[in-house]
Amino acid sequence: MSRKNNLLNQKITALYCRISLDDGSQNESMSISNQKLMLKDYAEKNGMPRYGYYVDDGYTGRNFNRPSFKRLIADIEAGKVGCVITKDLSRLGRNYIEAGSYIEIFFPKHNVRYIAVTDGVDSLTRQEMDITPFKNILNDMYSRDISKKVLAGRMTRSRQGKFCGGQPPLGLMRDPEEKGHLILDPDTAPTIRKIYDLALNGWGCMRIAKQLMEDKIPITRVKSNTECDVNYYSWGGARISHILRNPFYKGAHLVCRTHQKGIRSNTYDIIPREEWEVLEGCHEAIVSPEDWEKVQELIDCRPPIMEGNACPFYNLFHGIIYCTTCGKSMQVRYEKVVRTGKNRFTGEEREPIDKAYYICQTYNRLGKDACTSHKVEARDLYNLVLKDIQELAAMALKDVESFYQRISSRMERRYLADASEMEKERERLEARNREIDDMFLNLYTDKAKGILSEQRFVKLTAAMEREQEENQKQLKELDEGILNRLISRILVGEVKKVDGEKFQEIKIIYNFVGEIPAVTE
Numbered sequence: 001m002s003r004k005n006n007l008l009n010q011k012i013t014a015l016y017c018r019i020s021l022d023d024g025s026q027n028e029s030m031s032i033s034n035q036k037l038m039l040k041d042y043a044e045k046n047g048m049p050r051y052g053y054y055v056d057d058g059y060t061g062r063n064f065n066r067p068s069f070k071r072l073i074a075d076i077e078a079g080k081v082g083c084v085i086t087k088d089l090s091r092l093g094r095n096y097i098e099a100g101s102y103i104e105i106f107f108p109k110h111n112v113r114y115i116a117v118t119d120g121v122d123s124l125t126r127q128e129m130d131i132t133p134f135k136n137i138l139n140d141m142y143s144r145d146i147s148k149k150v151l152a153g154r155m156t157r158s159r160q161g162k163f164c165g166g167q168p169p170l171g172l173m174r175d176p177e178e179k180g181h182l183i184l185d186p187d188t189a190p191t192i193r194k195i196y197d198l199a200l201n202g203w204g205c206m207r208i209a210k211q212l213m214e215d216k217i218p219i220t221r222v223k224s225n226t227e228c229d230v231n232y233y234s235w236g237g238a239r240i241s242h243i244l245r246n247p248f249y250k251g252a253h254l255v256c257r258t259h260q261k262g263i264r265s266n267t268y269d270i271i272p273r274e275e276w277e278v279l280e281g282c283h284e285a286i287v288s289p290e291d292w293e294k295v296q297e298l299i300d301c302r303p304p305i306m307e308g309n310a311c312p313f314y315n316l317f318h319g320i321i322y323c324t325t326c327g328k329s330m331q332v333r334y335e336k337v338v339r340t341g342k343n344r345f346t347g348e349e350r351e352p353i354d355k356a357y358y359i360c361q362t363y364n365r366l367g368k369d370a371c372t373s374h375k376v377e378a379r380d381l382y383n384l385v386l387k388d389i390q391e392l393a394a395m396a397l398k399d400v401e402s403f404y405q406r407i408s409s410r411m412e413r414r415y416l417a418d419a420s421e422m423e424k425e426r427e428r429l430e431a432r433n434r435e436i437d438d439m440f441l442n443l444y445t446d447k448a449k450g451i452l453s454e455q456r457f458v459k460l461t462a463a464m465e466r467e468q469e470e471n472q473k474q475l476k477e478l479d480e481g482i483l484n485r486l487i488s489r490i491l492v493g494e495v496k497k498v499d500g501e502k503f504q505e506i507k508i509i510y511n512f513v514g515e516i517p518a519v520t521e
Contacts, residue, residue, distance in 0.1 A: 011082030
C-alpha cells in the first residue's frame with residue numbers, strides 16, 4: 001500500500017448527502033436514506049471503514065451556503081477528512097463554477113480524494129475527470145431550468161390568488177382545508193383591526209407603535225419565553241406603515257413585492273407600489289375595502305416632516321387642512337424666535353399650540369411667486385373649529401328632526417353610527433358627573449356625622465374633582481378621532497384687507513353636511 005493511501009486511511013471518509021425541494025419528494029432514488037445506504041455500501045466495499053455522514057436535507061445545490069457542507073469544509077481544512085464521496089456530481093452542487101473549483105482546486109490542495117459514484121468520477125484514478133466540467137455545466141443548466149419552472153409555477157399560482165409565500169401576514173393564517181388560501185388568525189387579527197382603527201382616527205405610525213408597546217401587544221404570533229422580553233413588543237413606525245399599506249388586510253392578494261435580478265442573484269428590485277399587481281376579494285378581510293382606502297388617503301395627504309423645525313405641538317389637523325388657492329396641504333410650523341412665554345389671551349405660560357401656525361406648502365417651498373402664505377395660527381384654527389362643531393351640535397340638539405332631515409340624504413350609515421356612539425359617550429360622561437355630584441353630597445353628610453374623617457374626606461373629594469375635570473375636558477375638547485370622523489377638509493383662504501381690517505376665510509367641509517363657510521378676524 002502506498003504512503004498516500006496510508007495517509008487517507010488515517011482520516012475519515014466523508015459521505016456527503018444532499019437533497020432539495022427542487023429534486024422532488026416522490027423520487028425515492030434521490031432520498032437521503034437511499035443516498036446514505038449507497039454511500040455506506042460503496043465505502044465498506046472499497047476498504048473505507050472509517051466514515052462519517054454530512055447531510056444537508058432541504059438545501060439547494062445552486063449555492064454552497066449549507067450547514068453540513070460548511071462543516072465538511074472546516075473538517076477538511078483541519079486535516080480530518082481524506083476522501084469525499086457523493087452519489088453524483090449534482091449532490092456536491094449544481095453551480096458549475098463553484099463545484100469545479102472544489103473538485104479541481106480545493107480538494108487537490110488539501111490532498112482530498114473525491115468520488116461521485118454514479119458518474120464514475122474518482123480523482124485518485126482520474127477516471128472520467130476530463131468530462132467532469134461538462135457534467136457540471138449540464139447540472140448547472142438543469143438547475144437553472146428547474147428554478148425558472150419553479151418561479152413560473154409560483155407566479156401562476158399567485159396570479160390565481162393563491163398565497164405562495166412563507167409566513168402569512170400578521171393577522172392571517174393558512175387555511176388547513178385549502179392550500180394557498182388564507183383565513184383570519186383569531187389571536188392576531190384584532191391587533192390589525194386596532195391599528196387601522198387608530199389610523200382612521202388620525203393617529204400617525206409612531207404614535208400607534210408607542211400605544212401598542214404601552215398596551216404590551218406582541219409584535220409576532222410566536223409567544224415569548226419571558227414576559228419582560230422588550231423585543232416581543234418592539235413595534236416601530238416602519239412596521240405600522242407596512243401593515244397599513246398591505247392590501248392583504250382588505251381581503252386582496254398581492255402577487256409579488258419584489259423581482260429577483262437573476263436566477264442565482266440574492267439581490268432584488270422592489271416593485272413600486274403603483275405597479276403592484278393586486279387581486280381583490282381573495283379571502284376574508286380584516287378591514288373593509290372602504291376603510292382600507294380611507295387609510296391610504298390619510299397617509300398620502302400627510303405632509304412631509306420638515307427637518308430643522310421640530311414642533312412639540314402635535315398636528316391635530318394633518319390630512320384635512322389645505323390651501324384654498326393652490327390645493328396643497330398646509331404645513332405646521334413652529335416659532336424659532338424665543339418670545340415671551342405668556343399666552344396673549346390668558347396671561348398664563350404659553351402652550352405648544354400657541355407657538356404653532358399653519359402655512360401653505362407651495363409658498364413654503366417655492367415662495368411668493370407660486371402662492372401666498374395663507375398663514376393661520378394653530379390656536380385660532382383650533383378655537384374656530386371647536387366653536388363651529390359646538391354650534392352645529394347645538395343646532396342639532398335644538399331641532400333634531402329638522403337637522404336630520406337636512407343631512408340624511410348625504411349622511412352615510414357609518415357616520416350615523418359614529419354620531420350615535422359619540423352621543424352615548426357624551427351621555428355617559430354627563431351621567432358620571434351627576435353621579436359624582438351626588439357622591440360629594442353623601443361624603444359631606446358622612447363627614448358632618450363623624451362617619452368620615454377630615455383627611456379621608458379631602459382625599460376622596462380631590463380624586464372625584466380630578467375625574468369630573470377630566471370628563472368635562474373630554475366633553476369640550478377636540479381630538480383627532482372627532483376631527484377625522486366629522487370633517488372632510490378645512491380650506492384656508494388668503495389673508496385680505498377689508499376697510500383696513502384683516503380677514504381670512506376658512507371653509508369647514510363636513511363629511512355629512514358639506515360646506516359651512518366661516519370667517520375669522
